Amino acid sequence: MNFKLTHSMLLEFLDTDATPEQIQEYVSLGGPNVETVEQVGNEYVYDIEVTSNRIDAASAFGFALECTAILPRYNKTARLKLNPLREWTLNTIEKAHSHMPMHISLQQDDLAQRLMAVVLANVHVSKDPTDIGRLIELCDERSVNNVVDISNYVRIMLGHPVHMFDYDKIKKQVMNVRLSNKNESITTLDGKAFTLPGNDIVIEDGEGNLIDLAGIMGAKNTEISEDTQNILFFVPTFNGSYIRKTSMKTAQRSSAVAYFEKQVDTERAPSVLCFGAVLMQKLGAQISSDVIDMYPHHFKGVQVQAQVSYINTLMSTSLSAKDMVQLIEPLGFTSVQISNETISLDVPSYRAHDVRSQVDVAEEVARIYGYHNIPNTVLSGSPLMQPEQAEIMLKVNRQIRNYLSSIGYNEQYNYSMISKSLIEACKLHEENHLRLSNTISEEIEYMRTSLVPSLLKNIADNNGRATTFNFFECARTYVKQDNDLPIEDTVLALASTYDFFKVKGIVERLLAKLHIQLVTFAADADKPYLLKGMQAGIYSQGQCIGYIGAVAHSTLDTMSIPQKVCVAEINLSQLTTHIQAQPPYKTPHAFAKIKRDITYTSSPALTFNTLSSKAFAASAHILSLNVVSVYQSKVTVRFEFGFADKNMTDTEADEELKKITASVPELQ
Structure with missing residues (x-):
């Protein structure tokens, strides 16, 4: 988090001969990062970044401590001129001039580590500019009036949020700190009305009115105004986890939230109360009650x-x-x-x-x-070896990205979660998806079991910018298992406005570049979002490694995609077991080869895969078999015959072809 601090506020605690620029340079080397130093008139303003574990440094006093430790290392004097934790104690507060009643109760101990308060009477509220008001405005805090400005000034100086209540507006002078009930409502100081979801820390008065959304912002009904005469100076240390949850649920951030959620120091509360009370006394206020100190969780050293x-x-x-x-x-x-x-x-x-x-x-x-000042040393020991499977996967991913990018495909990066509407559009089953219990949006609610829905959404989202699309994505899918962790596989998905056969060719070429052998396609895929008769499983050495198909018209219509789209998905986790480091070497055929073409009518009973397997079983001298042309249902294939040790004659080639037609009657 970042906070702003003026140089004069820092010098309330620090005695140093370092300039603001030197403080920025030297402290940033070993402490909080001073991002900028800006001169405004005669004042310097620091913009300081502190990490989430160093909320103690997010104040003038905390930053001064860092300066006293770091600046002397750079030959600059730096010492504390005032330590508020030692000098501003409850013993230094004046005795009460009167005893105005105030009762505070805590519903359960885990809501707050400590609550302190004191009543201040005869307060004179004014909106006239003050030195404190001008200082906090330099720190990006809006000046409201002299009383509210002091509460913000105290937080900047000591790093502990405080709140000022109009004492006379607290009904029956009772404050009950409790958890909210579902659908309770409160209007905060900025005029916003909230209906609370429940389990938020709130404060109610003696008549049950909510007067504070604890740790977030006070309520409008106890606001300090020019008519205020008596105030309750309240120094709470709330449970940070409750405050953060309420802030997230209500989408409200305030300076107080930034401190409370990181857990402020309970032992600093007395000094904060003393400092604030002294500043209020300078405005003419009088201590008018004993100090209330509820400390259910004492600090253990x-x-x-x-x-x-x-x-x-x-x-x-x-x-x-x-x-x-x-x-x-x-x-x-x-x-x-x-x-x-x-x-x-x-x-x-x-x-x-x-x-x-x-x-x-x-x-x-x-x-x-x-x-x-720490010497540079060379790392010792043997390098950590990556698992072989991980190395293979990295290499495969790189090859895939390089190849697909080179032929005009664009890589996509999507969330691992998708929406219920996208699941339904692709006719998938919601119950097969893992659902996030704490999702921040309905758009990222279910873990993906396939990358295809995300790519289809990418096409739908970009339809106003182009008419042709070639997308791919490499990412993990999460397949739900009963009573076990999900199966996480690395998957490649393609979505293109190319036709089915062109995408099939791209898949074949990609697998060839990865040296995947014995790739076949079988019409056994059954994806609900693909057209019947236009989808196929992709196999390598008899194992299904993916599928390819044309997207169903109903899915395209639901997602408002006017183009025809073809998709493919390959399981890279399975694919890596089939990859060969080097392609197999084939010795060039040294003798004459004979080609024979034959045309047949394609049917479900005779696919090219069926023909290929029967042909190679019938003849031992087939060198290659390829599709030459396709016209409607007519498919022309070309056989290439040859002997390994001599030239083949036309008669011998015809004999081999007869063996094939005998085993495949559909060719006759």
């Missing part, structure tokens, strides 16, 4: 041990245990025990979710030490 030799081996360095501790102490780590071989550290509460083992300690030492 985390301690880690790290081997000095382990860290030095990773970094190729020879640092001592003392050197390592000195590098990371400015980040808040404290040493418990140090020896020549081991260091034991107490991890600060704001890093407890992130630093759990010695490898995490090694990462901290390495980044502060400076990645550029």
Whole structure:
């Protein structure tokens, strides 16, 4: 995530002689990435990116800690002038001038790690510009009024979201933190109305009105206005998983969500409350209740041990245990025990979710030490060998892509999921597909068992741009199995506006380039989205490796495809077992060959495959058999005869042909 911070806000905690440009350069080398530094008038504004595990650094104080550790490595002075976690404690808050009632309850302990609140009276709300308002606007936060601006300022400074309620609008001064019921409604501060799906953290007042969509945004009915006189300053630490789910379900993102979903530090809450209360007191507010502190899940300290030799081996360095501790102490780590071989550290509460083992300690030492200072070393050990099958598959995929691209086919990349409507359009069965339980769209709800529906959709989507299409895709399919994981095969699919025989020829040529032997086609395919009588199974050495066919008119009409389309699908996972590394070598025939043509009427009883198998069984001297021409139902084939050790005569060729016609009566 990214957040913005002004240089003057940073200097509230940091004392340094580094310029903003130097801070950007040096801190980015080992800490959060400072993407830009922009000068606005007399102010500098940092745009800082932090990784999701480093939400602790997404504040002025957190960034200042990084500066104190990193900048001295580049001969720049940097120290904390103020540590709010030590100096802003509950002991520093004034005693209450009065005791205005407020009751907060938590329905179940897992909704929040900690809830803190205090009532502030005699607040003077104003929309007049203030220094804080101008600062937060530089940080891309809209200035609303002096009270709301303070809540945003506190979050930017300390990295913990807070909320201001109009105390007098909270009915019966009761707040109940609970899970929402299905179809409950709430209107948030931005005027949007939501009907909640249920199991979202909400806050209701004493009359059952929802006054906060917790961790997302407050409700309109407790909004701070110019008439507000008393406020409830609320510092929650909500369960991040609930907040993220609600944000996803309602499609609402806010600055608070970005922090809560990554789990903010519970131990920082008192400092946040103290800081906010002090700022409010500067506006004339008075502490008017005891501090409410509900802490069902107290922080349990985390301690880690790290081997000095382990860290030095990773970094190729020879640092001592003392050197390592000195590098990371400015980040808040404290040493418990140090020896020549081991260091034991107490991890600060704001890093407890992130630093759990010695490898995490090694990462901290390495980044502060400076990645550029780590010596370059050549990788040792033998290279990891890829499985033979994986190597073959990569080579096959490359050959397929090169060949199909060279003849004018365009490769497609589609989701592995398709919609129910696409399944129905191709007359497939929904129950044979794995369904995602957490799909974000109906368009990507079912795992594909075939690539053909996706390619047909590609043609339908592009029909307004062209009239001829040649698409292919190599991807995995997922075939459902009962009580087991799905079968995952790598598959090649083609979809083209070429006619059936041209696509068949392309498939044959492709398989020949892959050195696949004994390829045959049989009219036994039965795909519901293909035309009857215009589909065939593709076989290699007797094993079915795919199919080819013309798409049925009903499927084309459903998908609004006006052209005729032919498709083919080949199971590459099965195909790889038939691939030969080198094509078989045939010695050129050294003696005279005789050709004989014969024309017959094609029928279901006599296909070319049937003729071919019977002919080769009848004659041992057939060198080749090919189709010469096709006219309506008439098919002309050409036999080529020859001996391996002598020239063949016309009479001998005629005798071989008679053997064939005797075994295939349809040729007579």
